[in-house]
Amino acid sequence: MSEHSTYTPGSGIEKWLDERLPIIRFSKEHLMDFPTPKNLNYWWTFGAILVMCLGIQIVTGVILAMHYTPNIGMAFDSVEHIRRDVNGGRMIQSFHAVGASMFFAAVYIHIFRGMYFGSYKAPREILWILGVLIFLLMMATAFMGYVLPWGQMSGWAATVITNIFAAIPIVGTPLLELLRGGFSVGNPTLNRFFSLHYLLPFVIAAVVALHIWALHVPGNNNPIGVDVKDTKRDTLPFHPYYTMKDAFGMVLFLIPFAWFAFFAPDILGHPDNYIQFNSQVTPAHIVPEWYFLPFYAILRAIDFNLLFIDSKLLGVIFFGGSILILFFLPWLDTSKVRSGNFRPMFKWFYWLFVVNFVALTYLGAQPAEGIYVILSKICTAYYFIHFIVILPVLGRIETPRPLPTSISESVLGKAH
Amino acid sequence: MFNTKTILAAVALVASLALPAAAQEGHSTPHIDKQSWSFAGIFGTYDQNQLQRGFQVFREVCSNCHSARLIAFRTLAEEGGPGFSDEQIKALAAEYEIADPTADGGVRKGVAADFWPSPFATEQDARDANGGALPPDFSVLAKARGVTDAFPFWIFNYFTGYSEGGPDYIHALLNGYHEEAPEGFELAEGKYYNDYFPGHAIGMGPPLADGLVSYEVAEGEAEVPLTLQQYSTDVAAFMMWMGEPHLAGRKQTGFVVLLFLVLFAGLMYATKRRIWQGIEH
The missing domain is CATH 1.20.5 (Single alpha-helices involved in coiled-coils or other helix-helix interfaces)
Structure with missing residues (x-):
């Protein structure tokens, strides 16, 4: 990894430091000189945007934790106290809550970008797996964070989601009680969720470091999916080219972010969460935050037994499987060609998968009745068919379009 | 090369993922007319006179049964709110007795830092006095209610920043009472029929009526009609302020x-x- 280094310590102190902890050399190699394909499009700025999102969540979150009280009698009021009486509290809270939605919006774009351009293919399998792991950790963190304001949706989300684990044979009930810290959702639940909600973002940050490490071994994939052949002709140093492009992307991303945070901070949430949690009153519809809806739709779509597996466990298997299957994506996709741009058939199926995913999101928000139940089942089935049938088969029957021999050739070909 | 199509596609993808969240609320509520609120939109601010009128309605009518436990008297003097002076707030707070175990006799006169005293000591007292129904706390009630729009109209809400579903619902509810339930509707004893309340049978009788509260008219200002329509608009605006006291500052900064x-x-x-x-x- 050090072959890109052009660093020569400029002063005596730098030389002294470089022999003991080469942190400046490391930063120069990885944050400045790192050779990056010159053809990356704006979809590639979402990596930097996600780092920014994590930063915003941690900074606002640490401040919120200074004023929040994790006690079922005081949690709801303490969030209101932050909004009303803490200096700048209304905006800090709003950035944190809206930030969760923006974080997921960015991560979905990032994941779907990886899927289209085949960024999970060799030699980037570990990079992809770490990414899925981050996604899982994000889901756990977001879910536990959503419980903290202790509104109706918070408490009922905690009840419904912890209940899922009870379906697991043998360990289910002990696991449920461990998660809740008791037989029902109560003060111990809130306390452990608060503790974990504070811990997990730092675990995410650590896995992000691994993710970037794994990225810096093979280097970036790129829109044509052809490996870098000639560092000089195919790549640019990360700084200033991509630092600038990413910074522009981040500022652009902050515009819708600020729009929601300042003008409609509650529009992405549910009004019921402004009612304090009451375990005796069930809301008319319990719905998760929008970013969980596709998986929630899959969970609910399974309302039938299969052989000796009852519907509850089967739902959990599908629910868990819908995320776990992403870990195997690098081996399910048998095509050698990375970029969807050169795969005429894959392109269609990719967009069909996107439409199907959006449909699942929509269905997750609908009541489980009538036509929605059947549609949920069809969409759930298609979600899995895409991974288990379509991707493996496509790689065998598809004739990809001819690939450019190098990044520089493709770039010049495009030039007018 | 700057690819506008790329950015548009990104926005569209996020939007298409985020939008269905709007459709997640109840689906059988009747259509609610949206009112024109001074605090809507990116330049929205509260109308100080309206908040003062709304406060009067709250104080003279609503607060007899409804608490507002998160509202401190001092908040009423904050910028962007009803705009009472510190002296007015002091005098107002002193009109109330606050339960305080450390005071002589367990009660003392209110001060600006006190929270709005609840009309009932316990939840059970509140239920007993209201035929078993619990009058909800007003502090964030305006944000705990909403309006559902049919597809595709809710999509526009993300672009207009529509956040006034609460006051719209409250306004509709206060104007939605019928003296008699429609034929065939079984109304339980002690309940009232309301077009907009989920299930239509509400425990609260029509709280407002024409002429119930008399507004003072400042010299040189147009008289405000003493109608249910006017009261309900004013009190809904005041409730929005209770839920979101820093709205004006938030929007100004946002711009x-x-x-x-x-x-x-x-x-x-x-x-x-x-x-x-x-x-x-």
Whole structure:
């Protein structure tokens, strides 16, 4: 990894430091000189945007934790106290809550970008797996964070989601009680969720470091999916080219972010969460935050037994499987060609998968009745068919379009 | 190369993922007319006179049964709110008795830092006095209610920043009472029929009526009609303020922030282009 280094310590102190902890050399190699394909499009700025999102969540979150009280009698009021009486509290809270939605919006774009351009293919399998792991950790963190304001949706989300684990044979009930810290959702639940909600973002940050490490071994994939052949002709140093492009992307991303945070901070949430949690009153519809809806739709779509597996466990298997299957994506996709741009058939199926995913999101928000139940089942089935049938088969029957021999050739070909 | 299509596609993808969240609320509520609120939109601020009128309605009518436990007297003097003076707040607070175990006799006169005293000591007392129904706390009630729009109209809400579903619902509810339930509707003893309340049978009788509260008219100002329509609008606005007291400041800052971000993004783009000049990519 050090072959890109052009660093020569400029002063005596730098030389002294470089022999003991080469942190400046490391930063120069990885944050400045790192050779990056010159053809990356704006979809590639979402990596930097996600780092920014994590930063915003941690900074606002640490401040919120200074004023929040994790006690079922005081949690709801303490969030209101932050909004009303803490200096700048209304905006800090709003950035944190809206930030969760923006974080997921960015991560979905990032994941779907990886899927289209085949960024999970060799030699980037570990990079992809770490990414899925981050996604899982994000889901756990977001879910536990959503419980903290202790509104109706918070408490009922905690009840419904912890209940899922009870379906697991043998360990289910002990696991449920461990998660809740008791037989029902109560003060111990809130306390452990608060503790974990504070811990997990730092675990995410650590896995992000691994993710970037794994990225810096093979280097970036790129829109044509052809490996870098000639560092000089195919790549640019990360700084200033991509630092600038990413910074522009981040500022652009902050515009819708600020729009929601300042003008409609509650529009992405549910009004019921402004009612304090009451375990005796069930809301008319319990719905998760929008970013969980596709998986929630899959969970609910399974309302039938299969052989000796009852519907509850089967739902959990599908629910868990819908995320776990992403870990195997690098081996399910048998095509050698990375970029969807050169795969005429894959392109269609990719967009069909996107439409199907959006449909699942929509269905997750609908009541489980009538036509929605059947549609949920069809969409759930298609979600899995895409991974288990379509991707493996496509790689065998598809004739990809001819690939450019190098990044520089493709770039010049495009030039007018 | 700056690819506008790419950005548009990104926005569309996020939007299509985020939008269905709007459709997640109840689906059988009747249509609710949206009112024109001074605090709507990106330049929205509260109408000080309206908040003062709404406060009067709250104080003379609603607060007899409804608590507002998160509202401190001092908040009423804060910027962007009803705009009472510190003296007015002091005098107002002193009119109330506050339960305080450390005071002589367990009660003392209120001060500006006290929270709005609840009309009932316990939840059970509140239920007993209201035929078993619990009058909900007003502190964030305006944000705990909403309006559902049919597809595709809710999509526009994300672009207009529509956040006034609560006051719209409250306004509709206060105007939605019928003296008699429609034929065939079984109304339980002690319940009232309301068009907009979920299930239609509400425990609260019509709280407001024409002429119930008399507004003072300042010299040189137009008289405000003493009608149910007017009261309900005023009190709904006041309830929105209770739920979101820093709304005006938030939106003002937001406008400056957005303006900055748009200009900054423009400069960033120009810089980016300059740096990438002459590089085929």
